[in-house]
Amino acid sequence: MSESEAPGTGRTPGGGSSGERAAGALDRGLAILTHVAGNRGVSTPEIAQALGLTRSTAYRLVDRLEEQGWLTHAPAAGQWQLGPTAVRLASAAVASTNLRDTAAPALRKLAELTQETVSLGVPNGLTMVFVHRERGTRPAVVTAELGASRPLHSSSLGRAYLAALPQQKLEDTLIELVRDPMSPVSAATVSEVHAEVERxxxxxxxxxxxxxxESSCCCGAAVYDHTGMPVACISVAGVAERMAPLVPTYGPVVAQVCRELSSSLGYLPPGS
Known part of the structure; x- marks a missing residue:
């Protein structure tokens, strides 16, 4: 089967040395994972178009990533999301600092108090990745698996992280958001993100x-480590109609939990 006639698997021989092919495939594979992480379900043709790949190359790489567990089928037909291997990697990154184990009791306490879904997320590029979750007793709309990501600019996890950054790091991150071709934030709209960070x-x-x-509302706050930098964020999320009026009540509670967790990680607020 020729490269142009490679539906499904797209397995084709390539030119160049094996080292060049391996390096190129690795870069394209990482680009695919980054793109999928930043989008809620994306098809192989959409991946090809977004990254400037031929369809045969995109199908070949996506098939390989699925085989290794980096990608898995999303609920919508023909779309992809991060797979169990990516989830394990994200979890290992957090476990290596013992952050997840340290945070777990606080998350359980918060879930018991609010009866809503409580999540722990860590920064990954221009997104926040879910690495731990405690579900409350109330019906939830948060269905994303661990390892799924949320954008910095429009999620409570991401906004909490942006607001916790030192000013120069914040400005640099906003510039990255504008420059990222996958980000909806533009030079014309970045001021709105900046204003929300200040609020x-x-x-x-x-x-x-x-x-x-549209179906959910949530609130969040950042967790700092001993260096004074944000290393994670905690959010409380629930069905929009129920959660919206409770956000002003739960917001300060989440912030207090994050302050206590930060203290356990060795963080000292300015002026302490």
């Missing part, structure tokens, strides 16, 4: 009122 700083906690998902 988050003033409140002391972040909120997402149907911004990322």
């Amino acid at each position: 988050t700083r003033e409140r002391g906690w972040s909120q997402d009122l149907r911004d990322f998902d």
Whole structure:
């Protein structure tokens, strides 16, 4: 079968040395994982178009990533999401710092208090990745698996992280958001993100009122380590109609939990 006639598997021989092919395939594979991580379900043709790949190359690489567990089928037909191998890698990154184990009791306590879904996310490029979750007793709309990601600009996890960054790091990150071809943030709209970050700083906690998902509302805050940098964020999410009026109540609670967790990681607030 020729390269142009490679539906499904797209397995084709390539030119050049084996080292060049391996390096090129690795770069393209990483680009695919980054793209899938930043999008909620994406098809192989969409991956090819977004990354400038031929369809045969995209199908070949996606098939390989699926075989190794980096990608798995999303609920929507023909779409992909990060797979169990990616989830294990994200979890290992957190486990290596014992952050998840340290945070787990606080997350369980918060879930018991609010009866809503409580999540722990860590930064990964221009997204936040779910690495731990405690479900409350109330019906939830948060169905994303561990390892799934949320954008910095429109999620409570991401906004909490942005607001916790030192000012120069924040400005640099916003520039990256504008420059990223996969980001909806543009030079014309970045001021809106900046304004929301400032509101988050003033409140002391972040909120997402149907911004990322029409069916849910959530609030969040950042966790700092001993260096004074944000290393994770915690969010409380629930069905929009129920959660929206509770966000102003739960926001300060999440912030207090994050302050206590930060203290256990050795963080000292400025002026302490």
